[in-house]
Amino acid sequence: MILARTFPSILLLCSIRSGQAGYAKGSIQLDMSTFKKIIPHFPCAIVKVDKDYPHGRNQTQFEKLVGLLSQDKHTIVAEIGVQEFGEKENTDLAEFLNVPRKEHWPVLFIFARDTMSWAAKYQGFFSLNRLRNFVNQNSEVQWSCPACILELDRLVKAHLFDRTLLAEQMVLQTKIFIASLPRTDKRSTTADYYLKLMERILDLGQPAVAKESQRVVRLLQMKLPKAKKVLLKERVDILYYSFGGNLWSFQEEEIADGSAQDERDEL
Numbered sequence: 217m218i219l220a221r222t223f224p225s226i227l228l229l230c231s232i233r234s235g236q237a238g239y240a241k242g243s244i245q246l247d248m249s250t251f252k253k254i255i256p257h258f259p260c261a262i263v264k265v266d267k268d269y270p271h272g273r274n275q276t277q278f279e280k281l282v283g284l285l286s287q288d289k290h291t292i293v294a295e296i297g298v299q300e301f302g303e304k305e306n307t308d309l310a311e312f313l314n315v316p317r318k319e320h321w322p323v324l325f326i327f328a329r330d331t332m333s334w335a336a337k338y339q340g341f342f343s344l345n346r347l348r349n350f351v352n353q354n355s356e357v358q359w360s361c362p363a364c365i366l367e368l369d370r371l372v373k374a375h376l377f378d379r380t381l382l383a384e385q386m387v388l389q390t391k392i393f394i395a396s397l398p399r400t401d402k403r404s405t406t407a408d409y410y411l412k413l414m415e416r417i418l419d420l421g422q423p424a425v426a427k428e429s430q431r432v433v434r435l436l437q438m439k440l441p442k443a444k445k446v447l448l449k450e451r452v453d454i455l456y457y458s459f460g461g462n463l464w465s466f467q468e469e470e471i472a473d474g475s476a477q478d479e480r481d482e483l
């Protein structure tokens with residue numbers, strides 16, 4: 217790895233290799249040196265220590281967590297892959313964090329600028345819900361699903377949950393936001409969707425969210441082209457994460473899929 221830091225072409229090869237290995241998209245990989253350099257720059261750093269080339273259900277749950285934090289500019293998510301054999305990369309860092317053995321992994325730390333001491337540590341079951349609870353209890357991150365628009369989530373929250381913003385204002389500010397988006401911005405169709413739903417909330421109040429949730433779930437159960445399904449799943453996420461739509465069971469179903477075996481192994 218010393219070579220990799222010296223020659224850019226080798227670095228490129230290595231990053232391609234790690235890309236395939238299953239490190240989460242949207243998280244960064246750290247070693248001792250980058251850990252000490254990067255962590256202090258962020259009010260909140262969420263750091264996972266795990267075996268090298270993490271995979272399986274734990275990793276897919278973690279990947280979802282990373283996705284939900286991707287729009288938070290003040291939070292960085294990082295992974296430390298520890299090699300048990302060979303070069304034994306990152307064993308120094310695992311020891312530094314006092315989780316030297318694989319029995320300790322996966323473990324999640326939260327740092328608040330201070331690399332000498334962590335703010336919180338989690339070694340429990342790796343499910344998205346538990347990871348989210350842990351992060352919620354120990355930081356002030358801003359969640360939003362990958363398909364969501366954080367700026368608009370704030371407006372929705374202010375109206376629906378904090379009740380500090382009138383529905384008219386929510387709609388108006390969303391129109392201003394949409395007008396400010398460059399024409400090429402991929403988020404504009406999503407923003408239009410937010411606006412449509414907000415306008416229905418303006419008419420019907422909160423029940424508009426339940427109605428739309430039912431509609432989308434009904435559509436999802438139909439035979440549809442794949443692209444349409446993907447779009448609808450994004451809508452489900454927006455309804456669930458941004459508008460507080462009662463789609464929890466739907467989300468849970470997804471998490472439970474294919475993990476029954478692992479769960480039995482672990483319980």
Ligand SMILES: *[C@@H]1O[C@H](CO)[C@@H](O)[C@H](O)[C@H]1NC(C)=O
Pocket residue numbers: 271272273274321322339340341342482
């Ligand atoms: C997943 O995490 C649990 C702890 O939550 C651990 O016991 C288990 O070994 C992990 N599974 C894999 C495949 O790493």
